[in-house]
Structures are given as structure tokens and as C-alpha cells.
Amino acid sequence: MEQTMELTTDQFIRDFEQTFNEQQQTLLQNATPTELFLALAHTIRQYYTPMWLERNESLSARQEKIAYYFSIEFLPGRMLETNLLNLGILDTVKEGFTQLGLDFTAVKNAEHDMALGNGGLGRLAAAFMDSLATTGYAGFGNGLRYKYGLFKQRIVDGYQVELPDAWFGSLGNVWETRKDHDAVNVRFFGNVYMADAGEGKLKPVYSNAQVLRAVPYDVPQLGYKNGVVNNLRLWDVEIPEEYELNYPTIADRRRVEDITAVLYPDDSTEEGKKLRLMQEYFMTSAGLQTIVKSYLKMGLPLEKIYEKVSVHINDTHPAVAPAEFMRILIDDYGMEWDAAWNATTKVMSYTNHTILSEALEKWSTGLFSFVLPRVFQIIVEIDNRYMAQMGAQGADYARVENTRIVRNGQVHMAHLAIIGGHSVNGVAQIHTELLKEDTLRDFYALTPEKFNNKTNGIVQRRWTQIAAPVLSQTIDKWIGFEWRNDIHALRALNDVVDNPRAQNDFWEVKQLAKKRLADYIEETTGVHVSTDAIFDVQVKRLHAYKRQLLNVMHIIKLYWDIKDNPEGDFTPRVFIFGAKAAPGYHFAKSIIKVINELANLINNDPEIGDKLKVVFLENYRVSLAELIIPAANVSEQISLASKEASGTSNMKFMMTGAVTMATLDGANIEIRDEVGEENIVIFGMTKDEVYHHYETHDYNARYLYDTDPVLHRVINTFVDGTIPRCQSEGSEIFDALVTYNDEYFLLEDFQSYVAAQARVSALYRDRERWMHMSMMNIANSDKFTSDDTIRQYAEEIWHLSLPHAGRHRAA
Template sequence: MEMTKEEFKKELQQRLKEKYAMDINDASSQELYNVLGSVVKAYYSDAWSNTWKDYLEDGQKQAYYFSIEFLPGKMLKSNLLNMGILETVEAGLADLGVSLDELAQVEQDMALGNGGLGRLASCFMDSIASCGLPGNGNGIRYDYGLFKQRFVDGYQVELPDEWLRNGNTWEVRKESKAVDVLFGGNVYLAEDTDGQLRPVYEGARRLRAVPYDTAVLGYQNHLVNTLRLWSVEIPESEEDHYRSIEDRRAFEDLTAVLYPDDSNERGRQTRLWQEYFFVSAGVQSIIRYYLRLNKPLDVLNEYVAIHINDTHPALCIPEMMRILMDEHGMSWEKAFNVTVKVMSYTNHTIMAEALEKWPVALMKENLPRMYQIIEELDRRFVNELTICYPENPELIQRTRIIQNEQVHMAHLAIICSHSTNGVAKLHSDLLKEVVLHDFYQLFPERFNNKTNGIAQRRWLQLANPKLSKVLDQTIGTTWRKTPGDLKLLQNYVEDQTVLDQLAEAKKSNKQRLASYIEETTGITVSPEAIFDVQIKRLHAYKRQLLNLLHILKLYFDLKDDPKKVQESRLFIFGAKAAPSYTYAKSIIKAINEVANLINNDPDINGRIKVVFLENYNVHLAELIIPAADVSEQISLASKEASGTSNMKLMLNGAITLATLDGANVEIRDAVGDDNVVIFGMTEREVYQYYERQDYVAKDYYDQSPVLQRILNAFVDGTIPNIYFEGREIFDSLLKHNDEYFVLRDFDAYVKAQEKIDGLYRDQHHWQQMSLMNIANAGRFSADDTMMRYAEEIWHIEPVEQYSKKKG
């Protein structure tokens, strides 16, 4: 998108006068940000409109990515980068005495996700557009982000994340595209005048789904896709049904927050309503668009692919069936055939207990038509299996959609789609061999792997301009469009000048993060220390607790021997715990109290510092990741589906300290054993414990004076202010037998950390390892991942390629 610096300055000043009737010097940062956003939108609006028109006119097949979470982060700089005008705008603002970085601080994170699932969806949206692919996102426009995390006396406190308080510059409300969604009531089938059975709805609640569209810009390719987020409103015809405060609140909760507390009946109902709301609205919108192509519905799969990102959007399946049968008179057999060809599903969990299930009674009451269709899907599936496997009733029972008065959403997604993929090689293998083995036996052709990837534009070009500049000077700029070209950096592994430049970029990023830490926490940290980083959702299987036990060991070692040779360490945590996850919140409290203990102990003299940064989000990740020396990826082998922080940290030159879990296996394969530090049990060893059921955590405690001292610290007052939390953690490891094998892996983890210490002492070798990680990170580009989805699952083509073929 061509634009000179002078043209930009003139446009900005003119719009500022039109919008606020003021000059640059009189405007606040918020006002300047709003105006800059409107200028940027004006620049891409034609491309956005033209992209949509081209899709409609060409009838090219499109993919629709359904996800209950999206974590786009801040979009100003990303949009400027993808438009190719980042440097022009930065220079133009500087001429006017304005800092682009300061304006970017004004923008609120679009924190519409909980962690990896939402960030992955946003990376994928960026890559779909940047690969020139026809694809759009579909989700919920939550009034509040997940929550704003604050620490009070070391405890996590959840505050509302009012991300829309000053509006959202990037969204466009599309009232004309609104649709109605029905909930509750009673549904029965009755013959119409043609003798066909049609559903009759009685007493259903009708809500209005209004889309807010956000442009997703491809990287310097003039293609602009759409992320459509749905917000709920009350239709005028339904106003009388929502007179009481309680009714209003129930309606408002529908798109208020992500993952409302499901520990009570009302919370569970809200979650189910949320899932159906954005699914129904999205599928209705897709069908309405498709009908404009004037194509018959029985070839829908030739023009539309719908992707179910985890099980939350699995209601896409019965909703598609409902629309095809109830609204367009298609037979069950044809509707099912079309639906299977349209739908594909990504599984994001290995843990069977995390696979989503809904009580039959709850679904019957709230989504009666959906339940009727699911019940019939289940009945027909059981009948088919009974014919094919009459001798194996156990298989039928294990795989059916409805069992034990619960609807199994993963079963629904697998049975009624044409593709099920895992998100790392290990994960996909475990799905086939263990978690979903029955389904793999039934549908082997449907299972495949698509290892996750990251949008390297954001996580390198935007987050780490210092490193990006070194790369440009060393290997040229082709890596910016073709991440695989980072491989060229391997040619410089013996070049001391390049190694020094990489080290200088890392040091600068560490100084930037150290300044942020001091400003926000008051804790002074040394950029010379090893920055040891664990940033991910707080969950027991991710084993932040293992990290904490090791920190305590280092602390006790230094207390016993202040002269011990040990590299200075800064341990950085960033994580939110789900509001109802009390155990995770106890671990947060414990980490914060250990931090207070160590950071204020004069005997330690700053050789260990522990910092837990509040409110971890995309923007904070962009500060932490470029500064990291060590990437903690220490989940119990077999529990993490993939992980993507491992890829982001690797890309920025951190050394991965990891178990062989998720995509860590592929990171090791990419960089070689000499450039990662691996420890702990393999997934096979974990499953052997499960089979034998002979793990006794207390044996490790009884046999290790080191572990005794560390664990006793949680209950004997050594760590202050954790009387209840310390006991909970102590009991989880010993009384409840350490579900995630923290004690089993502790010694191996300590040895791995000692290896890290030794490697860091040899800075030349450390920089070589860092270089090799950067050079091999192109393998984990979301661009490559999306091209595999496009070719192997969705069967869509890049726009230019399609146009040439058509021409």
C-alpha cells in the first residue's frame, strides 16, 4: 500500500481537525491513537472491500475458522507492518513530535482468549491472510477480556478487563448481517401441507446476534480477510420477555465474559448458550452468503470448509444439519453427507477428562432441536456400528455420542467430520494410539497431524526489532516473507562478529525488560543474570510447581554455602489461573511468597531473583520473549498437546529446557540434541506408571533429604504466609500421590538446570546454541502450517493461484 511520509502527515492532521477540531499539539495520546486508527482503516478499506467482492464474484472456496477464543493482541503495529508502512508512519509521527510506541501503549489488548488456544487462532488468522488464502474467523465479541489479573498480598485477584471502555478502533458493526438465534422452549415435528415433517417451536427465546467485523491484513499482499465476532442484543419483538433484572442479566451474560464460572447450574447454562450462539450465528451467516452464489446446497462442501477449533464449536454440526433439513428441506442422508464433507476438527487435548461433555438434561432444556438432531446422529451411528461390529458391543458403547446421560462433544466432532488432527506429532500419535484409539480404528483415514505454528511477523519482526535488524544485515530480508530462510543463519555459527551482534540484541532486550520490571514491581534485576522464563497458563500439568521446588533448592544451597559457584538467575513467571481453579491459585500465592522471601534476603545478595509479572497477555509476552535466555517447557510428558510459547522463545534465541512433550520433541529434532536441554520421563514411561499403578510419591520424599527440606518449607513456616496454600500443595504431592510426577522428575530437572548453568558460563558456546535455535525456528511458521491445512484438509487455494487457474 503506497504512501509517502508527507501524505501520511497531511492525512493525519486533516482527520484530527475533522474529528476533534484540534491540532497535533493539543491532542491527547488517546485522541491521536483514535485518529491514527481511522487513517489506517481508510488505507486498507478498499482492499478489504475488494477482497470480499472478489470472493463473491469468483465463487472461490473459503475456509471458516470457528473458535471460542481469539487473542489478537494489539493490532496497530501489526497492521502497519502488514501494510508495509510501519517505518513511514513511525517517521511521519516523529516529524510531528509524536512517538508511535507511546500511541501503541494506548491500545487495549483484544484479550478474548485464555492462552494458547486463542493465540493460536489469531496466529492462524494472520497466516491465512498472509498466505493469500480465502479464510475468515468466527467467534464471540466478549464485553470483557478474560480478566485483569492483580496480586493482592500475593493472591490472584480477578478484575474486569474493560477492553472496550474507549471503543475498538478496528471493528465495524454490521447491523445488516445480524441473525436471530433461538434458545429453550419446546420443539416437536409436525406434517406441513406437503406431508413433510417440519419442526415447530413453542416458547423459544429469540436473541439477536450482531456481527462486529475486524480486518485481518495479509503481509504486504493486498488481501484482507475478516474476523467476525458476534455480540448479543435483544430483538425489538422480544423486549417484553426481558423486563426483569434477572432476565436482563442472563441475556447480558451471554457475551459478557469468556468461560463463565461453570461450578453452578447458571454458569453451565451460560457456557452452553455461548457455544450455540456464535455457532448458530456463524453457520447462518455462511449459508446466507453461499446462497448468493446461486449454487445448490448439496455441493456446499465445494465452496465452504468449516473448521472446529477444539470442541467448543462442535455444535456447528447439528446446526448445519438443522439449517439444511429444517430450512431448506434436504433429506437427512444428504444433509449428513454434506455436513461431514464441510466439517473438520482439531483436537487440542490429550487428557480425556478435559474432553468436553454436556449433560443431556441441560442440552434438552436449552437447545431442544440440537439435542434431537444429536440423538438421531447417535442412534444412526450405533445402528451402523451394530451391523459392522456385532461382536463388539463394548466398542459401540465407548464411541457413541451419548453415554451415561452426557453428550460427548469430541465424539460428535470426530464422527460427523471428515478430518481430525492433532497439533504436534507426539500429540497426534497419542490420539491415535491411546486417547482416541477406538475412533482411529473406525476412521483411520480421517486422522492426521498438523503441528502448530506461530506468526513470526509478530513474534520476531514486531516483538524483536533489534534481532530483526541483525538478521537483515546478516542474511538479507527474504526471511521476513519466507521464514524458512532463517536457515541461512547457520552459515554464521562460527562468525564471532555475528555472535556478538546477537548477544548485544539480547542484552538490549533484557535491559528493556529489566526497566519494565522495576517500573511495575519495584524489583531491581540485573540484565547480566540468566533470564529463566516460564510463561503459560497456570495449570498443575504444566508444572510451575517443579520450577518453584528447584528455586527453593537453589535458595537453600546459597543459604548453606554463600560462596557456592552459581550463575545469577532471574526466574520470570507469567500466568493466569482460572478463577475457580483454587489449586493453581495456591501455587501463584506460593510463588509470590517465595519471591518475597528470596528477593528480600540480604544473604542471597540478588544472586537469585523471582518475579511473577501480573496480567500476562500478548503485549507482555512481546516484552518477555525477546529477553529470555531459558525457555521452560517442563510439562509432564504426554500432557501438553503442542505448546507455542516454546516456538516463540526458540525463535528469539532462548535455549529450550524441556521434557519430551508436545512440540518440544520436534524442536529437539529441528535443532539437534546439542542445542536443547532435555530431561525427565518420556510419555511411554508415564503410561507405564499408569498401567502398573505403582508410583509412590512418598518414596521419593522419604529417600531425599533435599526434597524433605523443600517440601517441609511449605508447612513449617519457612515460606511465610502460606499456611493453607502450603498445606494444600504439600498434601497434593504426598497425600494425593503427586498426580503429575513432580517428585519423580525433580532430580532430573535439577541436573538439567545445572547443565544450563554450565553452558551459560561459556558465552561463546551459548551464543552458538542461541543462533542455531533462531536459524531452525522457521520450521514452526504458522504460514507453513496453514498451507498444510489448506491443501490437506480444507482444499482451498491461494487467491492468486486460483485466479491463474481460472484465467
């Protein structure tokens, strides 16, 4: 049921002015956007605080089961507009600002993105927070309060340069509240031995351990117009007062602060590994300790904790959770092993987000037992019991051996998460199938009942109502407002996809969004792009499997086409890239350099003119996505089939009317199922064809290079000096594609990609046909709402009770 705050514009203006005066003590006209932003944020805090208190009261009064989503990343981006939208007062506030003669957009832009995540995984976690509050389920987040989020990317001479992202700035995080009373201690290092605890029991005794204090900062998560406020808890590290003498110098203190200093953009370095493990354990231990404490306040038996608590392990980073939970139950609360294990496996569940093996974390037993000696003992015990139990059941020995936790001197975190929990899910149908038949096939054979699929979703409110307000108004105009509350009502658009006036409206909307982006491009890069061209966008992390390079190869092909035939009939295109590369990922950085140099070459060639433009937008992040995505005509989702677990930007593009250029990978397949074959452009190998190559080892990139003259010329362009200032990067690419046999099969997919792109050009020229496709994408995007995804998690994995929307109180 819809519950919006009752707030008139006049009331808002009074509240805002009062907060502003108390806080800033200057005149409104003199205030900077940042000062205005702070005052506005504090006004909003006053509005939701009573709801937050009421929510917490009612959850404990009703002893409701709570799911805790443990994730090392949360990527909400900016929170201002989301909070306003969800309170139902976005328009009121915008109107108030207009009446005050203030620029709302400037104020909104003064908020720094909360970028505590790398990409899809972190953004999904943030989406789930929004959707949990919106559906009304009691689902709380648990993560780290990094001082520095994902690095800020600058492009200098075509190269990526990484700068620290001091997102706190000097302002702090306006949305958070420090909860000192919930602080707990977390232990690292030292020695552990077992001592007599009386009554025939043993207890662990620690010596020389490092004890650190974990302090939570809570960030409220508002539901959409329902008065519900959930909590995202982020942990920070401090030195406990009683141990202060151990840290006499500033350098000593800094080493401790490092634990929550920075979000890891990758973990390929040795010294980074220890810190990363400490981060993972720190947030997991602190979260679990407080969860147990707050459960016990209800006065219920600890053996039954699974009836009131679920803990979700988002990818392997918090996968130490089952072992740490066992430690807490046994060491801290004296539970017996079997009862503790029963509770643990019922509490824990795990999502896998990739089949790429480098992302399934493994720790050397040496490092692990050094950092977490007691937890390591428990893991070894879990592993031994697992072997014994499986042996007793007569399970296939090789299978059990492949699935054990401690193996060949390594601790396999995914294995711990699976054995220590009751559910494993992939994030799109094809991904879950691959987990079952390949990546985790031995687990699937042993415990098929644990496996299930939960296709990812997105917060459509953010990508339409916030990022694309004009599109939203146009949808209102054609089908009414209902879709804003119930996204499935969007399907009514299916009735107007061939209506010429509706087509015209949606065309104009896209042109406006393109104009907005074109202005930004000109402002930030100096490149002028025409909105008559197709805006063809690929924005995502830079990774070989995502195949930005295939896109580049197609651009090179177009470049030669125009150079060969400058007078030819050509459908103009603007290729737009946004991508951060992990700082240690050399090849990815080379691709960025080549894109930028190719862009220079093409954009400055008068013979090419407006036919072709290439733009690399630096520092891709959520707030930039909000500008780029609604402006796209074509959404590039061209990963090698089987490699992209799901993708989520593909869903955002779809819902704002871009046509997807897709391989049959991840959620692209499900997008095709929703929009129909004719409204998406599919190309390339299938997953089975890819696996066939793996099995037969028959792939020969050099043969393709030698025999296909177009490919030959395109690939030579990387090394023949055509693209200036990137000789070493060009030859690195040449080697990857030809000498090292093209790991991601770009050469094989090239011709099919080129043909599909030609199809796109032809389709775009037929405006009626194109608008039909575009609008079919919008009209059928409701399947990918994260509200529905989270309902499935809540019902099928966490077994939460039906949502009970909090009563709403106006401030």
C-alpha cells in the same frame, strides 16, 4: 509476491493530521496517546478499506471456496502494529510520528489488548487468521464479541485478584464494523413438536422459545504485504424488536446481554454451564446460518455446499456445529436427511487441543435438551443412525458404544465433532499419536482415515519484527532482508552461528531486550534485577500439569545451596513468572501465592543478593509476552510428558534465541528435532515412562520424599515456616506432592531437572557455546511458522484452491 502500499512519510502525515483534525478537534500537542491512537487507527482503516471491498468482490466473483474457522476464543492482542506491518508501512508511520514530535511507543501502548482468549488455543486462532490472510487463502474467523475479555489479574498481598477486562473501554473496538444486514435470529429453550408439513413431511413447531438476535461485527485481517484482507466475524447478542415486550426491566435485558458479556476463564460452576452452552450455540448457529445464506446467493445447489464451504471446529466449543448444520439444512431448507448428512460430514472438520479429559466437553442430556430441544432431537437421531450403520458394518460393539454421542446421560461433544466431520487432527506429532493410541483410540480403530496431525505454529512476524525490532535488524545485517518475506531464508543464519562478531551482535541484542525487561520489572515490582544474570522464564497459564511447581522446587533448592554456602561460585539467575490461574482453580492460586512469598523472601535477603531473584509479573497477556519473550535466556517448557498438547510459546522463545529447558512433550520434541540434541536441554520422563506408571500403579511419591534428602528438605520448606505468610497454601502443596502421591510426577523428575539446570548454568558461562546454541535456535525456527501450518490445513483438510493474492491499491 510482495505488495506494499506506496505511502510516503509526507503523505502519511497529511492523512493522519486530517483524520486527527476531523476526529479530535484539538491540537496535536494536546492530544492524549489514546486520542492519537484513535486517529491513527482510523487513518489505517481508510488505507485498507478499499482492499477489503475488493477482496470481497473478487471472492464472490470467483466463487471461491471459503473455510470458516469457528472458535470460542480469538486472542490477537494489539492490532495496530500488526496492521501497519502487514500493510508495509510500519516504518513510514514511525518516521512520520518522529517528524511530528510524537511518541509512537506511547500511542501503541494506548491500545488495549484484544484478549478474547485464555491462552494458546485462542492465540493460535488469531495466528491462523493472520496466516490465512498472508498466504492468501480465503479463511474467515467466526467467534463471539465478548464485552469483557479474559480477566485482568492483579496481585495483592501475593494473591491473584481478578478484575473485569473492559477492553472496549469507552472507545469501542476501533477495528470492527457492525454488519446489521447480516443479523440473524437464534432460538433457545421452549418446546418442539413435529407437525404435518404436507407431502408426507414433518416440520418442527416451536412454542415458548426465546428468540434472540445475533449481530455480526467484522474485524478485518490483513495479509502481510499482499493486499489481502480476510474477515474475523464476532457475534453480539441483541433483543429483536418484535420481542421487546418480553424484556420489560433492565435486569431482563442484562440476562440476555450476559450471553456475550464475558469470556469464560473456566466452566466449573453449574450456573456458568448453561450460559456457556448458550454462548457456544449462539455463535455456531449464527455463523452457520449466514454461511448458508451467502452460499445460496451464488445460485448453487445446497447439496453441494461442501464444494464451496468448509467449517472448522476449533476444540469442542463449537462442536454442536454438525447438528446445527443438519437442523438448518433440514428444517430451514427442507433437505432430506441423507443429502444433508453427506454435505455436513464433508463440510465439518475438528481439531483437538488437549488429552485432558475435563476439557473434552460433555453436557448432561437434561441441560442440553432444555436449552436446545430441537438440536437435541437431531443429535439423538444422528447417534441412532451411527449405531445402526456401525452395526450393519459389523464394527466391534464395545468400540461403537465407546464412541457414540449420547451415552450415560451425557452428550459427548468431541464425539459429535468426529462423527459429524471428515477430519480430526492433533496439534503436535506426539499429541496426535496419543489421540490415536489412547484418548480417541476407538475412533481411530473405526475410522483411521479421519486422523491427521497439524503441528501448531506462530506468527513469526509478530515475535520478531514487532516484538524484537533490534533482533530483526541484526538478522538483516547478517543475512539480508529476505527472511522478512520468506521465513525459511532464516536458515542462512546457520552459517554464522560460530562467527565471533555475529555472536557478539546477538549477545548485545539479547542484553538490550533484557535491559528493557529489567526496567519494566523495576518499575512494576520495585525489584532490581541484573542483566548479567540468566533470565529464566516460565510464562503460561497456571496449571498443575505445566508444573510451575517443579520450577519453584528448583528455586528452593538453589536458595538452600546459597544459604549453605554463601561464598560459593554461583551463576546468577533471575526467575521470571507470568501466569493467570482460573478463578475457581484453588490449587493454581495457591501456587501463585507461594511464588510471590518465596520471591519476597529471596529478593529481600542480602545474603542472596544478585545471585538469585524471583519475579512474578502480573497480568500476563500478549502485549506483555512481547516484552518478556525476546528477553529470555532460558525457556521453561517442563510439562509432564504427554500432557501439553503442543505449546506455542516454546516456539516464540526459540525464535528469539532462548534455549529451551524441556521435557519430551508436545512440540518440544519437534523443536529438538530442528535444533539438534546439543542445542536444547532435555530432562525428565518420557511419555512411555509416564504411561508405564499409569499401567502398573507403581509410583510412590512418599518413598522418594523419604529417601532423597534434597527432595525432603525442599518439600519441607513449603511447610516449615521458611516461606512466610503461606502456611495453608504450603501444606496444600505438601499434600498434593506427598500425601496424594504427586499426580504429575514432580518428585520423580526433580533430580533430572536439577541436573539439567546445572548444565544450563555451566553452558551459560561458556559464552561461545551458549551463543552457538542460542543462534541455532533462531536459525532453525522456520519450521514453526503458522503460515506453513495453515497451508497444510488449507490443502489437506479444507481443500481450498491455491491462493490468489488480491491486487493492491494504494489509498
